[in-house]
Amino acid sequence: MCPWLARFLLLCLPFPVFGQVPKPRNVTMDSVNFKNMLLWSPPAARGGNGTYTYTAQYKLNTKRLPYNDMCNDTVLTHCDFSIEGNYGLLLRVRAQLHSGESDWVEIPFDPYVQTIIGPPEVKVTSRAGILDISFSGPNKESDNTPLNQIYGGGRYRVLYWKERTPSAVKTVDSLQNTEILTNLEEWTMYCIQVQLFIPDYNKSGQLSQAICERTTDDGKTLPWVIAVTFMLSMLVVFGIAIGIFYLALTIYKTTRYIFFPAYSLPQHLKEYLNKPFFSTPHLPTQSKEEEGEPCEPLTFVSEEKEDTGGTV
CATH class of the missing domain: 2.60.40.10 (Immunoglobulins)
Structure with missing residues (x-):
């Protein structure tokens, strides 16, 4: 075969010799607070005119169980495994190009151990x-x-x-x-x-x-603050007590002034008002003792008669 023909065939092949697709690179698990994301990089060799697709699978970390697809024929370079619980898993990913497939790249993953706990x-x-x-x-x-x-x-x-x-x-x-x-x-x-x-x-x-x-103070109340607070409290209580006393006294005086006035009628006016207005008026009469008393004569003496000794 001519050398130039060999070079032409190598350049035109969509993947390396024997049809083997190169594996994904840098396969890692990025897990923070149990958000589990499998990450990888495209293969180092170019895929010619085609585009790589990927398949990611998982299973419990045991040999007896089969793998299950999580991301199938995706062009993305990551796959989210957060919904698969918090168990120890085996994860794997491979690349596909046209009808060819790469080998699987497998990694174990224990979320309890490997996940990063974020800050509270x-x-x-x-x-x-x-x-x-x-x-x-x-x-x-x-x-x-x-x-x-x-x-x-x-x-x-x-x-x-x-x-x-x-x-x-x-x-x-x-x-x-x-x-x-x-x-x-x-x-x-x-x-x-x-x-x-x-x-x-x-x-x-x-x-x-x-x-x-x-921080503020040490949380301890100083003695002088206690004394001042006590005195102010006493003054407030005393002021309230005096206010209540004067209020009660004012109410008492007002009530007494309205219902029990201080002025009163003279005694003779009270007696007069107590008598019935329809009684018959009468003149005062002389007592029996006054009727039996004799009348004494009234003697008038003039100055002229005194000189002569006469009597009228």
């Missing part, structure tokens, strides 16, 4: 001398189930430090979705990060973004 959502609030922290998630991508529930147990690990001393990190674990940080310095900026930790797998999730919050 964290909220921090400051109140007197303490920091309140609440956290939730991360959750499974497909059905929003909390990951600590999927793993059958987990705890949140809270890391906190003073903003001015980031190397002095303290850690506290919580089985609940809240944690209260106490014994903190007053008026100090603290930074906080939280991650989900799975003890059964010794598996730590990603840390949340650092949140920095300033």
Whole structure:
């Protein structure tokens, strides 16, 4: 065969010698919060004028069961296996070009071990001398189930430090979705990060973004504040008592003025008004003792008669 003819045939072949299609490259599983995505790269050799298609399959990690198709004859270079539960699987993918097929590229996958646990959502609030922290998630991508529930147990690990001393990190674990940080310095900026930790797998999730919050006072009330508060309370109570007393006195005086006036009629006017208006008027009569008394004569003496000794 002529050399130029051999070169021409090699260039025109849609795939390498003997009709073997090259395998996909860089087959890996990208899994975050149980969102399981099988990824690969196209074969290194070009497929001539055709386009590669791919088939991805799965089965439980045992030799007895057959493979099942998940992505069949797709032109994409990824396949989503999130809906296949949380079991140990064997995954494989191959390339197709025209009527040719490549060998399978197989990888094992255990989502409990290989999935990456994302960061939880964290909220921090400051109140007197303490920091309140609440956290939730991360959750499974497909059905929003909390990951600590999927793993059958987990705890949140809270890391906190003073903003001015980031190397002095303290850690506290919580089985609940809240944690209260106490014994903190007053008026100090603290930074906080939280991650989900799975003890059964010794598996730590990603840390949340650092949140920095300033504490207020130490939460203790000073004695002089207590004394001032007590005095103000007493003054308020005393003022309210005086107000109630004057209000009651005003109501009493008003009621007495309306229903029981202070002025009264003279006694003789009361007696007169008590007598009936239709009684017969009569003149006063003399008593019997006055009738029996003799009348005494009335003597008039003039000055002239006194001189002569006469009597009238």
